[in-house]
Amino acid sequence: MLPIDAEPIANGALLIDEQGRISAVGPDEAVPTPENALVQHFDDSVILPGLINTHTHLELTGFAGMANDPDFWEWIKQIIALKATRDDEAFFNAASAGIRSCWAAGVTTVCDMGNTGSVIAALDALGASGIAHHEAFDMHTEETAVVMKRFSRELDRLAKHATGRVGIGVSPHAPYTVSGSLYRAVSELGRAHGVPIGVHVAEPADESALLRDFTGVFADALRKRGVTHVSAVPTSPIAWLDQHGVLGSRTLCVHAIHTDDADTAIMVQRGVAVAHCPRSNRRHHHADAPVGRYVDAGLRIGLGTDSEVSVAPLDLLAEAREARMLTGWSAADTVRALTLGGAEALGLESATGSLTTGKWADVAVVRTGETKAPADAVLASGNGDVIATWLGGRRVH
Numbered sequence: 001m002l003p004i005d006a007e008p009i010a011n012g013a014l015l016i017d018e019q020g021r022i023s024a025v026g027p028d029e030a031v032p033t034p035e036n037a038l039v040q041h042f043d044d045s046v047i048l049p050g051l052i053n054t055h056t057h058l059e060l061t062g063f064a065g066m067a068n069d070p071d072f073w074e075w076i077k078q079i080i081a082l083k084a085t086r087d088d089e090a091f092f093n094a095a096s097a098g099i100r101s102c103w104a105a106g107v108t109t110v111c112d113m114g115n116t117g118s119v120i121a122a123l124d125a126l127g128a129s130g131i132a133h134h135e136a137f138d139m140h141t142e143e144t145a146v147v148m149k150r151f152s153r154e155l156d157r158l159a160k161h162a163t164g165r166v167g168i169g170v171s172p173h174a175p176y177t178v179s180g181s182l183y184r185a186v187s188e189l190g191r192a193h194g195v196p197i198g199v200h201v202a203e204p205a206d207e208s209a210l211l212r213d214f215t216g217v218f219a220d221a222l223r224k225r226g227v228t229h230v231s232a233v234p235t236s237p238i239a240w241l242d243q244h245g246v247l248g249s250r251t252l253c254v255h256a257i258h259t260d261d262a263d264t265a266i267m268v269q270r271g272v273a274v275a276h277c278p279r280s281n282r283r284h285h286h287a288d289a290p291v292g293r294y295v296d297a298g299l300r301i302g303l304g305t306d307s308e309v310s311v312a313p314l315d316l317l318a319e320a321r322e323a324r325m326l327t328g329w330s331a332a333d334t335v336r337a338l339t340l341g342g343a344e345a346l347g348l349e350s351a352t353g354s355l356t357t358g359k360w361a362d363v364a365v366v367r368t369g370e371t372k373a374p375a376d377a378v379l380a381s382g383n384g385d386v387i388a389t390w391l392g393g394r395r396v397h
């Protein structure tokens with residue numbers, strides 16, 4: 001057993017109470033077995049906290065392999081065209097299937113971004129655990145008030161799903177789809193509602209070019225739509241977001257590839273967390289994120305898969321192996337990032353992320369064979385090795 005916040009336990013056991021919380025953890029002989037308890041044994045396996053996927057787009061479930069353009073902007077346009085083929089019910093079914101396949105891979109909490117509202121509805125309907133960030137887009141400064149009116153109405157409509165372990169957040173999408181004034185307005189709305197902010201930032205190189213000197217594919221595309229500049233002075237994506245009040249301790253920066261030391265200093269000062277998606281970053285030829293620098297700076301870092309349109313199937317253990325190579329993390333550090341680190345990045349560490357008395361019984365069991373090095377064995381595993389998952393004490397896989 002890997003409790004994460006304590007040393008590994010050989011022949012470990014845990015007791016789940018009727019509320020779905022962990023009431024005891026320890027060596028088997030030290031954990032009580034109440035008379036009415038259902039007892040389950042897992043041989044040759046590692047028991048660990050449910051994994052936390054800090055970046056998904058589960059409304060895109062089912063589109064794997066259907067958008068393949070090597071150019072990032074063309075790829076985004078392919079996704080927009082694919083989404084136009086689905087109605088509300090299809091999105092809800094896709095999101096539900098996505099959540100179930102996360103459970104089957106040992107993932108008990110997700111942090112999602114999308115604009116259909118289907119993921120928060122599905123999280124609510126399935127009694128799942130996660131944060132769904134609702135996306136806002138618009139590059140025309142003069143339209144901000146109109147866009148915000150609509151966005152705020154959508155947020156109010158979706159808020160009814162934010163019950164139990166489901167949270168709502170806001171996501172001004174990216175610097176090439178969101179104007180400075182919309183960034184500010186969405187962030188202010190998020191703070192007024194007390195909800196987290198999730199952003200794609202410093203992902204493609206052309207995003208940096210757009211803000212530096214209005215060059216690159218995004219600048220070309222925007223020029224055609226009547227936008228003639230974004231930033232009046234050369235700036236970086238991180239600094240641009242900071243100028244518009246986006247960055248704070250409840251802001252999750254996804255990707256954050258093209259950043260320098262000055263950007264990192266801003267991220268530290270604002271206390272942001274990072275969702276690191278190493279395989280997606282490579283898939284789109286964006287380059288690797290400077291995640292070692294983020295580790296050294298003490299930023300909270302969770303791991304994410306991004307959508308299955310980027311890399312399929314979603315495989316958080318594979319992301320962890322890549323992250324380990326980029327950071328030099330030990331196996332224990334890497335498993336921590338998959339669990340408690342992800343919970344900390346999302347501000348959920350008091351509820352989940354470790355096998356700790358009082359926390360939700362979010363638990364994954366990975367069949368590893370007999371091993372003396374449980375963290376290494378988990379990292380060498382694949383989705384198919386996850387043989388059981390509990391969410392809040394409920395068996396979901």
Ligand SMILES: [Zn+2]
Binds near residue numbers: 057113306
């Ligand atoms: Zn994404």
